[in-house]
Amino acid sequence: MKRLLVALTGMFCLLAAAAPALAAGPHDMDCKECHSPHEAKADWIIGVAPQPSVITPDGSKMTLGPVDAMCLGCHNEKTGIMPVNLRTTHPVGIKPVHAKVPENLLSAGLLTCGSCHNPHPSNTNYKYLIVDTKGGKAMGVFCAVCHPGQSDPNTVEQAKKAILKADAVNTPLVKVEPKKAAPSSAGSAPAAKPAEAKKP
Numbered sequence: 001m002k003r004l005l006v007a008l009t010g011m012f013c014l015l016a017a018a019a020p021a022l023a024a025g026p027h028d029m030d031c032k033e034c035h036s037p038h039e040a041k042a043d044w045i046i047g048v049a050p051q052p053s054v055i056t057p058d059g060s061k062m063t064l065g066p067v068d069a070m071c072l073g074c075h076n077e078k079t080g081i082m083p084v085n086l087r088t089t090h091p092v093g094i095k096p097v098h099a100k101v102p103e104n105l106l107s108a109g110l111l112t113c114g115s116c117h118n119p120h121p122s123n124t125n126y127k128y129l130i131v132d133t134k135g136g137k138a139m140g141v142f143c144a145v146c147h148p149g150q151s152d153p154n155t156v157e158q159a160k161k162a163i164l165k166a167d168a169v170n171t172p173l174v175k176v177e178p179k180k181a182a183p184s185s186a187g188s189a190p191a192a193k194p195a196e197a198k199k200p
């Protein structure tokens with residue numbers, strides 16, 4: 001019995017020590033925060049009301065693709081969950097021209113939030129980035145995946161060896177037309193109401 005206790009205590013210590021390496025990210029709450037098995041609001045049985053359109057850097061309106069619309073369904077000013085403003089964000093929803101983007105990072109040929117982030121709990125990288133940046137200290141390796149022309153040759157070599165935690169974005173089997181914003185609320189996209197999302 002005593003030996004078992006010692007063994008168990010040892011195991012707990014080991015588990016506790018291993019915990020930080022497996023640190024849970026903020027998306028780990030529940031798959032259902034993003035996917036709703038029976039009440040899909042968007043492709044990939046996404047359960048969050050997508051943000052269908054946004055104002056772009058040049059002031060025009062832009063219709064978002066399914067992945068971007070879904071991320072911005074939570075990451076917007078209204079919900080206040082780490083809001084992402086497309087006016088000040090690295091371009092998304094565009095076809096790469098100069099950047100050398102690996103094919104499997106594109107969604108229907110376009111750069112999306114999912115080209116840089118894989119939001120799944122299985123991805124333990126800093127900020128859900130597709131490449132391990134050593135907690136943000138080696139960000140150049142991440143940029144070099146698509147911008148080798150601007151990157152230091154050693155960094156480009158590291159980027160070539162880096163494991164891409166890209167999700168193979170398959171065509172969704174369940175396709176859901178996002179609801180058009182009601183005429184009364186024209187201009188303001190419907191905000192998502194994630195059940196347990198906390199403010200930063």
Ligand code: HEC
Nearest residue numbers: 027030031033034044067070114119120121167168169170
């Ligand atoms: C932060 C939102 C988010 C969370 C949390 C999330 N997913 Fe996803 N999931 C997505 C998005 C966006 C897609 C579609 C694009 C892609 O594959 O990345 C997707 C796609 C998928 C797919 C389709 C595979 C593919 O790439 O086409 C499966 C299966 C899946 N998710 C399962 C899960 C499971 C299981 C969990 C919980 C462990 C989970 N997801 C949690 C956002 C999320």
Ligand code: HEC
Nearest residue numbers: 091095096097098099101105111115116142143145146147
């Ligand atoms: C998954 C690929 C990818 C990654 C990773 C990536 N970029 Fe880009 N970047 C692009 C694409 C695509 C464009 C659009 C221009 C083009 O087609 O070449 C772009 C454009 C840019 C621009 C021009 C912006 C403008 O307004 O014209 C800058 C600057 C830039 N990226 C910097 C970075 C930095 C810094 C990082 C790392 C923190 C980074 N990028 C990571 C794909 C990527």
Ligand code: HEC
Nearest residue numbers: 068071072075082084090091092112113115116117127136
């Ligand atoms: C070109 C690559 C790239 C694209 C495209 C991109 N991101 Fe990011 N994102 C990053 C990087 C790099 C960081 C980490 C920045 C840091 O920690 O300095 C980040 C950080 C974040 C954060 C955390 C912010 C914080 O305060 O810590 C959120 C949320 C986020 N991104 C959401 C999005 C959403 C939503 C989209 C699509 C509209 C998107 N990202 C598109 C590269 C990208």
Ligand code: HEC
Nearest residue numbers: 026033048070071074113117119127128194197198199200
């Ligand atoms: C259901 C709501 C929801 C959706 C949809 C969602 N997120 Fe998040 N995300 C969150 C919450 C909540 C946090 C944690 C915010 C905080 O800690 O203040 C978060 C945090 C993040 C962070 C920061 C992670 C960190 O370690 O600090 C990134 C990056 C991010 N999200 C990217 C994305 C991307 C990319 C998508 C789309 C593929 C997406 N999110 C979709 C709710 C969501």
